[in-house]
Structures are given as structure tokens and as C-alpha cells.
Amino acid sequence: MKMSGAQMVCEALIAEGVTTVFGYPGGAIMNVYDAIYKQNGFEHILNRHEQAAVHAADGYARATGRVGVAMVTSGPGFTNAVTGLATAYMDSIPLVVISGQVPLSLIGTDGFQEVDAVGISRPCTKHNYLVDNIEDLPRILKEAFYIASSGRPGPVLVDIPKDITAEYGIFKYPTEVNIPTYRPSYKGNDRQIKKAVEAIMEAKKPLLYLGGGVVLGNASDLVREFAKLTQIPAVETLMARGVMGHENPLLQGMLGMHGNYASNMAMSETDLIISLGARFDDRVTGKLSEFAKYAQIIHIDIDPANIGKLVDVDFPIVGDVSEVLHKMTSLLVGNVNPDRYQAWREILARYNELHPLTYNDSDEVIKPQWVIQRIGELLGEQAIITSDVGQHQMWAAQFYPFDRPRQWINSGGLGTMGFGFPAALGAKRGVPEKTVINITGDGSILMNMQELVTAAEYKIPVINVILNNQFLGMVRQWQTFFYEKRYSETDLSFQPNFKALAEACGGIGYDVTTKKEFDDALKDAIKQDKVCFMNVAVHRFENVLPMVPAGGALYNMLLEHKDQ
Amino acid sequence: MQEVRRVISAIVMNESSVLARVSGLFAGRGYNIESLTVAPIPNSDLSRITIVTKGNQRIIEQIIKQLNKLISTLKVIEHEEMVEKEMVLIKFPASEHLGDIQALCQTYNGGIVNAGEHMIIAMAADESRRIEHFIEAAQRYNPLEIVRGGIVAIER
Numbered sequence: 001m002k003m004s005g006a007q008m009v010c011e012a013l014i015a016e017g018v019t020t021v022f023g024y025p026g027g028a029i030m031n032v033y034d035a036i037y038k039q040n041g042f043e044h045i046l047n048r049h050e051q052a053a054v055h056a057a058d059g060y061a062r063a064t065g066r067v068g069v070a071m072v073t074s075g076p077g078f079t080n081a082v083t084g085l086a087t088a089y090m091d092s093i094p095l096v097v098i099s100g101q102v103p104l105s106l107i108g109t110d111g112f113q114e115v116d117a118v119g120i121s122r123p124c125t126k127h128n129y130l131v132d133n134i135e136d137l138p139r140i141l142k143e144a145f146y147i148a149s150s151g152r153p154g155p156v157l158v159d160i161p162k163d164i165t166a167e168y169g170i171f172k173y174p175t176e177v178n179i180p181t182y183r184p185s186y187k188g189n190d191r192q193i194k195k196a197v198e199a200i201m202e203a204k205k206p207l208l209y210l211g212g213g214v215v216l217g218n219a220s221d222l223v224r225e226f227a228k229l230t231q232i233p234a235v236e237t238l239m240a241r242g243v244m245g246h247e248n249p250l251l252q253g254m255l256g257m258h259g260n261y262a263s264n265m266a267m268s269e270t271d272l273i274i275s276l277g278a279r280f281d282d283r284v285t286g287k288l289s290e291f292a293k294y295a296q297i298i299h300i301d302i303d304p305a306n307i308g309k310l311v312d313v314d315f316p317i318v319g320d321v322s323e324v325l326h327k328m329t330s331l332l333v334g335n336v337n338p339d340r341y342q343a344w345r346e347i348l349a350r351y352n353e354l355h356p357l358t359y360n361d362s363d364e365v366i367k368p369q370w371v372i373q374r375i376g377e378l379l380g381e382q383a384i385i386t387s388d389v390g391q392h393q394m395w396a397a398q399f400y401p402f403d404r405p406r407q408w409i410n411s412g413g414l415g416t417m418g419f420g421f422p423a424a425l426g427a428k429r430g431v432p433e434k435t436v437i438n439i440t441g442d443g444s445i446l447m448n449m450q451e452l453v454t455a456a457e458y459k460i461p462v463i464n465v466i467l468n469n470q471f472l473g474m475v476r477q478w479q480t481f482f483y484e485k486r487y488s489e490t491d492l493s494f495q496p497n498f499k500a501l502a503e504a505c506g507g508i509g510y511d512v513t514t515k516k517e518f519d520d521a522l523k524d525a526i527k528q529d530k531v532c533f534m535n536v537a538v539h540r541f542e543n544v545l546p547m548v549p550a551g552g553a554l555y556n557m558l559l560e561h562k563d564q
Numbered sequence: 565m566q567e568v569r570r571v572i573s574a575i576v577m578n579e580s581s582v583l584a585r586v587s588g589l590f591a592g593r594g595y596n597i598e599s600l601t602v603a604p605i606p607n608s609d610l611s612r613i614t615i616v617t618k619g620n621q622r623i624i625e626q627i628i629k630q631l632n633k634l635i636s637t638l639k640v641i642e643h644e645e646m647v648e649k650e651m652v653l654i655k656f657p658a659s660e661h662l663g664d665i666q667a668l669c670q671t672y673n674g675g676i677v678n679a680g681e682h683m684i685i686a687m688a689a690d691e692s693r694r695i696e697h698f699i700e701a702a703q704r705y706n707p708l709e710i711v712r713g714g715i716v717a718i719e720r
Contacts, residue, residue, distance in 0.1 A: 118581060123592045127635040130581070147635060181577055181638045305629035308622065 001172075005134050005165040006035035009098060012141035014041035015173045018069050020060060020429050021045070022053040026073025027113055029100030031165035045429065045458055048450040050077050052422035054084020054097060055448070059423025061093050062409045063384055064430035065218060067149050068093070073100045075113030078159075079120065083416060086124035088155040090413025091239065092216055094148040095155035096141075103163040104132060117159040126154030131161065134169035139177075146177045151184030152303040153216055184302060188319030188327065196274075196298040196315040197331045203272035203296075205344040206232045209255075212239025212412065213277015213301060215405040219321040223276065224248070226329050231338030233348055235263040237278050239412045242402035252348055253357060256284040257548045258394040261355035261557060262348050264548065267292055268555040269347070275299045277321045280310045281413070290553035300324050355546075355559055357398055366515060368392060368467045368538040372399040374515070375437060375465065378522060383435045384427050386410065388420035388444030391473035394544040396439045418447025424462040425455055435463070435526060442468040442492055445533070449501065455531035456506030463525045464533050466498060469540045477543050481558070502533035512536040565620035569598075571643040571717045572628065577636040578604050578611040585634050586613055595619060595627050599650070599692075601714030610638060616692075616715050645720045650692045651713035652699065653677075656684045660705040668705075672698040683708065 003011070009032050013021065021044045025033040036044050047053040050072045057068030068088075072081045078099045088095045102111040118130045127147050129140045137160070144156040200206055214223055220243045227234055227250045234244050235255040244251040255263035267273070273295045278284070285291040288310060298315040299307045307316045317324055359369040372395050375383065385400055386409040387393040393410055402408050409427055411419040424438040445466050455462055467473075472490040479487050499509025508530050510521035518536060525532045546557040576582045583602055590597050599616040617627060624642070631640045652674075656665055658681060665686055669675045672695070674688030688698050692715060699710060 119584065122581075122585060122588050179635065182635045303633070305626065305633050308625055 001170070002168055003171050004031065004035065005137055005160065005167050005169065006031035008137050008169070008171045009141065009160070009165065010035045010039045010041065011171055012138060012173055013069060014039070016067070016145050018042050018067070021069045021071055022047055022056040022060070022426065023071030024048075024050050024053055024073070024077060026077045026100065028074035028102055028162045029071060029077070029098075029165075031162060032071065032098070032100070032160075044071075045425070045454065047422060047425075047454050049448065050080035051083050051418065052448045052451050052454070054081045054095070055087065055416075055419050055422035056426035056429075057095055057097070058084060058088045058093050058419075059386060059409055059426030060430040061088075061095060061426070062423070063406055063427035065406065066430070067145055068095045068426065069098070070095065071098045073113070074102055074117070075115050077113075078115060078117045082120060082124065085121055085155050085157065087411050087414045087416045087419060089124045089126065091212060091411065092153050093155065094153035096144045096148050097155060097157050099157060099159045100165070101130065101159045101161040104161045105163070107161065117157065121157045124155075125157045126152075128157040128159065130159045131164050134164050134167045137164065137169070138171055138173050142174045143177050143179060147179075147182065151182075185304075185318050186302070186320040186323050188300070188317045188324035190327070192315055192317045193324060193327050194331065196317060197328055199272055199296060199298065199315060200230070200232075200274065200328075200332065201336055204340070205270045206230075206272040206274060206341065207266050207270035208232055208234035209237075209267070209273050209275045209278050210234055210240040210243050211237045211276065211278025213321055214240055214243045215277075217277060217302070217321040218405075219276070219325060220405040222322055222325045222329070226325055229329060229338075230332060230336050231341055231345065232274070233266060233341075233345055235259070235266055237281070237284055237412075238397050238410070240278070241397055241400075241408040242405045245403050246401040252352070254397055255554075256281075257286070257550070258398065258544050258546065259548075260352075260357040260398070261546060261559065262351035264546070264554045264557060265351050266348050268553075270295045273297045275301070276325070277301060279306045285310065286548045286552055286554035290555070359542075362539065365539045366513070366518065366536060368469070368542055369395050369399050370515070371465060371467060371518060371536055371538065372396050372439065374518060375439075375522065376401040378519070379435055379437070381407075383407070383437050384409065384431060386420045386424040386427060386436065386438045388438070388440040388447075389415045389417045390441050390444060391469075391477065391542075391544050392439050392441045392444075392467040394474075395467070398544075417444040420444060421448050421451050421462065421464060424464075425451060425460050428460050428462055438462055438464045440464055440466050441473055442466055442470060442495060443472040446496070452502060452505035452507050452531060452533075460531060461529045462531050463522070464531075466533060466535050467538050468495075468498070468535055469538050469542065470495065471540060474544070480541070480543070481547075481549070498533045498535035502531070507531040507533065510534045565622060567618055567620055568624065569616065569618050570624050571646060571648060571715060572615045572617060572631070573641040573643065573717060574613045574615065574631050575605070575638045575640075576611050576613055576634070577638070578609050579636060582611065582636045583613070585636060586615075586631065589630055589634065590617075590627075593626070593630065595623065599714040601716055614714065614716050641719060643717050643719055646717045647720060648691055648715055648717040649689050650695050650715045651687060651689045652695050653711040654686050654699070654702050654707045655709040656686065656702075656705050656707055658682050658684060660684065665705055668698070668701055674698075
């Protein structure tokens with residue numbers, strides 16, 4: 001069928017089953033927006049900033065498991081989107097971002113709103129395309145969705161010059177892709193799998209080290225089954241919260257810089273790490289030379305470049321977590337003796353009794369951890385929790401009772417402040433039946449607060465719980481510990497009126513200073529079903545603990561909570 | 565870990581941004597490039613990129629994996645048993661003795677490729693180490709300009 005490049009974009013999105021596109025128009029992408037106006041196959045959400053549009057598509061992808069789609073114009077539209085691309089890239093989130101570009105004849109002339117989008121985005125996309133021929137457009141769009149969602153997922157940028165979207169061509173959307181240079185491995189080497197299984201049966205202190213790849217690969221049920229069969233204890237990374245479920249007795253908690261004592265000690269004392277979709281990030285390992293010194297390592301990852309990148313691996317297995325686990329489970333059924341690891345489980349249980357994850361609650365001032373726990377008590381499984389970056393993020397990861405994967409959405413790799421609110425909009429659009437709560441701080445929320453307008457316009461009732469300590473809290477904490485309390489540029493006590501701000505944009509605001517007020521506000525917010533800012537005054541100097549100082553060994557944690 | 569020198573060939577799609585993807589990967593991840601040559605592979609839509617790099621075993625392994633990870637890469641060859649050649653062009657003043665230069669070039673798989681009123685241009689193609697010897701030996705004929713090519717390699 002003959003149609004314009006702009007129509008092809010719309011038809012391709014519809015053929016891919018896209019129902020929601022997040023974006024912001026501008027000169028170079030106008031042809032596509034004209035085609036969007038004329039179609040009714042998908043809805044378009046007008047975010048109020050391109051960064052937020054990409055984060056919203058990202059939140060949508062994380063909550064649903066489908067490919068998120070964002071659309072921006074050339075030049076500043078694209079550069080605003082870069083943080084969103086980099087955020088998705090670091091956490092392996094499948095996105096297709098379509099950007100307008102100046103006409104082909106103007107490329108390279110420093111045209112108005114021209115920027116080298118493929119050049120800038122090369123290191124923060126899985127792949128990118130500059131379309132220079134209308135005949136290639138359908139194939140490129142098909143490939144973009146395939147590359148974004150296969151293998152190790154990631155964002156793909158398709159940069160389309162304005163004359164290509166205006167031009168007419170034959171549209172025949174491919175049903176298959178054929179990229180001879182791109183063949184992800186899913187199966188896992190059978191011999192390595194067999195050897196890994198033998199190592200598991202010989203180990204005394206094996207440990208499941210679960211990463212975000214388990215969530216991305218939808219392997220949570222298989223992981224739980226594997227753990228149940230073998231009775232091997234598990235630790236989760238920040239990106240894997242929810243995989244085991246908080247009530248699972250085998251789950252020790254989250255490990256890493258702000259992991260709990262038992263998890264970090266488990267990692268330090270294990271004799272066999274079974275790494276599933278995790279990548280030995282520096283926030284997880286602490287000092288590498290002291291990391292898991294007694295352990296052999298089984299590393300299962302779909303991306304071969306993750307294996308052996310930071311630590312030497314004894315059993316490298318390149319493959320999809322589900323496929324590999326499935327094979328391992330079938331080899332272990334009837335052969336593994338769960339009692340073998342009983343002594344190990346008892347050691348970890350003692351560690352948990354010795355130093356449970358805790359905080360000193362107070363009746364005078366709200367403690368941020370209490371807020372998280374309270375949301376957990378009131379909403380539990382019913383909520384999707386997004387977060388920004390900083391102390392509130394770590395408290396949410398530590399204290400929320402996550403029950404399932406995709407319930408916890410945060411920027412783990414890049415650590416992008418301003419991620420939470422737009423991501424929450426995307427998550428709510430993708431999973432409308434859940435209550436979506438963005439746990440944020442008084443620093444982060446200002447970085448995409450314009451999304452109040454988006455949320456109000458489209459009636460996306462996201463609840464923003466601002467843990468307001470009038471500080472850029474995590475940086476302040478480091479200044480307290482490592483910079484002799486020189487609070488350089490972290491005092492945020494000059495603040496907007498958050499309640500009025502929300503109201504000015506068509507939302508609801510709450511000022512909360514007591515536990516009772518918090519309960520009332522949360523109940524009201526759920527009833528009102530409108531976007532809101534809940535400004536919760538919390539203890540100013542509360543620290544996130546335990547903490548492994550940067551560059552320190554994982555087993556050397558600061559544990560004590562001393563009120564300042 | 566010990567630093568080693570490696571010659572790596574990447575067979576990639578012959579498309580506009582592919583060299584930027586490869587060189588950007590090296591720059592962005594802090595890998596070192598000692599030499600890089602690119603040329604299309606005849607009768608195909610592929611190009612061969614030959615890279616000489618240095619690093620410890622973990623870095624070399626990462627380079628190969630990261631190159632493989634690029635969507636445009638068909639395969640990556642870490643050369644072990646190879647024939648490796650580099651080319652050099654040297655310009656000498658015409659006042660130098662043509663016969664001596666000719667004899668020197670022949671020792672290094674080369675010859676005189678151009679001789680004019682003002683200058684003589686000589687070339688040699690050999691292993692990098694021998695090319696360095698050649699350049700050293702050429703110094704006594706007052707070279708005006710030296711142009712080294714990158715390294716190409718083929719597995720034996």
C-alpha cells in the first residue's frame with residue numbers, strides 16, 4: 001500500500017500492538033504528528049518534557065513487559081530524551097524511541113534544530129538508525145522492535161529526517177526479521193549446565209544471586225520453583241526486588257551497599273554463587289578483591305559481555321535465564337538433597353537474628369522508613385512502587401514488602417533523579433488496575449514536576465509520596481560520614497509549597513507531619529483518584545543503613561542507627 | 565595481569581556508522597587502539613576492520629565480547645596464527661642514491677614506486693617490527709616524509 005513515511009510509522013506501531021505512545025511534537029516530527037492526528041489505533045500522551053516522555057515509556061515497559069514507545073522532535077527534543085535513553089540502556093529496558101531529524105539535504109549543515117542524534121545516542125542505545133531511504137523505513141521499524149525486545153533488551157532509536165516522513169512509498173510491514181549479524185543465544189551450553197549442576201550438588205553453602213535479568217526474562221516463577229526444590233537461600237539485587245516475594249523464607253534480602261547484614265554476609269561466605277541475570281555491579285560487590293572470596297561462580301546471563309567482566313567465573317553460561325533454569329531444575333529433581341544446605345541456612349538465620357533490617361521509630365517525628373512500611377501495610381500487593389534516586393529509593397527497596405516482579409520500578413544503573421514520577425505515569429497507563437505510588441524525595445521530585453500537568457490532563461492518578469527531609473539526603477549522608485559534615489549545596493530547606501504546587505497544576509496536595517495525617521492522606525488520595533503530592537515531613541538526619549562505604553569490603557558494614 | 569598485544573579482525577556490515585560504533589566503543593570503554601584499518605570485503609556487503617590493541621587478558625576478552633555485541637558485527641577473530649603486514653611509504657630527496665634506497669627497500673618487501681625530478685618515493689610491506697627497522701635504516705637517506713599504513717592480518 002502506498003503511503004507517507006509518517007503514516008508508515010503509525011501503521012508499524014499499530015502492527016506492533018502499541019496502544020500508548022508518549023511524546024512531544026516539534027518541527028522535524030510534525031509529519032508524524034499529523035498522521036497521529038488522523039489515526040485511532042493508539043493513544044498519544046503529551047508529556048510536558050521529552051525526558052519525561054521517555055521515562056514514561058520506560059515505566060510502561062517495566063510494568064507491563066512490553067516495548068515502550070516515545071516520540072520526540074530533532075535537536076533539543078532529542079537531547080532532552082538522552083537521559084531517558086541512558087536510563088533505559090543501563091537497566092536493559094526495551095524501548096523504541098522515534099526522533100524527527102532535519103531533512104536529508106540539511107544534515108551536516110548545522111540546520112535549525114539539527115543535532116547528530118545517532119552520534120550522541122550511540123553509547124546509550126542498544127542500536128540506532130538514521131533512516132536515509134523511505135524503502136528501508138518499514139524494515140528498520142520492524143528491526144527496532146525486535147532488537148529492543150530480544151536478547152538482552154534495550155532502547156533503540158530510530159531517527160527519521162523530515163523529508164522521509166513526507167515522502168510516499170510502498171508500505172509492506174515485514175512479518176519476520178533477518179539480521180545475520182544479530183543472533184542472541186538463548187539455550188545455554190548443555191555441558192556447562194551439567195557441570196554447574198554438579199557443582200551445586202557438591203556445594204555446602206550455595207547462594208542464589210538474583211538480578212534484574214530475572215525480571216526482564218520473566219523467570220521469577222522458575223526461580224521460586226528452583227529455590228523451593230533445592231532449598232538454596234537467595235539474595236536479590238536492587239533490580240530484582242519482588243522476584244522471590246518478601247515472605248519467602250529462603251530470601252535473605254537485598255545485598256550491596258545498602259543491603260542487609262545477612263545478605264552481605266551470605267555473599268561473603270558462600271562457596272558457590274549461582275548468579276542469575278545479575279552483573280556484579282560495583283554497588284553490589286564492594287571491594288572486588290574481598291568479594292565472595294570463598295566462592296566458585298556460576299554466571300548465567302544472556303549477554304556474554306557481562307560474564308567475566310568484573311569477576312572470574314568458573315561456570316559461564318550464556319543463555320536465557322528461564323531456559324537455563326528449566327534445564328538445571330530438571331537435572332536436579334530427584335538428585336539434589338536440600339538437607340545438605342541446612343547448616344548454611346541456619347547460619348544465615350542467625351545472622352538475620354543478630355542484625356535484622358531495622359530502624360528506630362519515633363512518635364515525635366515521622367521516620368521515612370515508617371512511611372514505606374505503612375504503605376506496605378495498607379496497600380501491599382495492590383501497589384506498584386516507583387521511585388526516584390537517593391535515600392528514599394534505598395528505604396523503599398529495603399522496607400517495602402514486594403510480592404512479585406515488576407512491582408518495583410526504579411532507575412538502578414544510571415541512578416536518574418526525576419525518573420520516578422514520569423515512570424509512574426507510564427506504569428499506571430500500562431497497569432491501570434494497580435495503585436501506583438512514586439516514593440520520592442524533595443530533591444528528585446522537582447526534576448520532573450511538570451508532569452503534574454500531564455497527570456492531571458490525562459487523569460492518571462499517581463500518588464507521589466515526597467519524603468521531605470529538606471536535604472539532598474543521600475549526598476548529605478555521605479557528607480556526614482565522609483566529608484566531616486560539610487553540607488555543601490545539599491540543604492534544600494528553601495522549598496516550594498508542594499501542596500499549592502500540586503493544586504496549581506490540577507492535582508491534590510497534602511501536608512503531612514504526623515502518622516495519623518499520613519494514614520488519612522493516603523486513604524483520601526486513593527479515594528480521590530487524582531494525581532497528588534503528599535508532602536511528608538520526615539526526620540532530617542535519618543541515614544540509610546546498613547552501609548558499605550564505597551570501595552570497602554561487602555562484609556564491613558556500618559550497622560548502627562544513632563539518632564542525630 | 566600481564567599486558568598483551570592482540571590483532572583482532574571484526575567482520576562488520578559495510579554501513580555508514582559502523583566505524584563510529586567500533587571506534588566509539590574503544591574510546592568510551594577506555595580500550596587502546598594501536599592501529600586500525602578498514603576496507604570492504606570484495607563481493608559482499610561486509611567490511612573488515614583490523615585492530616591492533618593492548619591490554620590484559622580480561623580487557624582483551626571484553627573487547628572481543630563488546631565488539632561481538634554490536635548489532636552490526638558478524639564475527640570477531642582474535643588472531644593467533646596469522647600473517648600480519650603493515651605498509652609504509654617514504655619520500656626521499658632526489659639527491660639521495662636511488663640504487664641504495666632500492667636495495668634497502670627490497671630487503672623489506674618493497675621497492676621504488678615513484679621517482680621524479682625532486683623526490684623518490686619508496687614503499688615497503690612487512691611485519692610491524694620490520695617496518696620499524698626499515699624506517700630506522702631509511703634515516704640515513706634523509707627522508708622527507710614517512711606515511712605508515714595500519715596493520716592487516718590474515719589467519720594461517
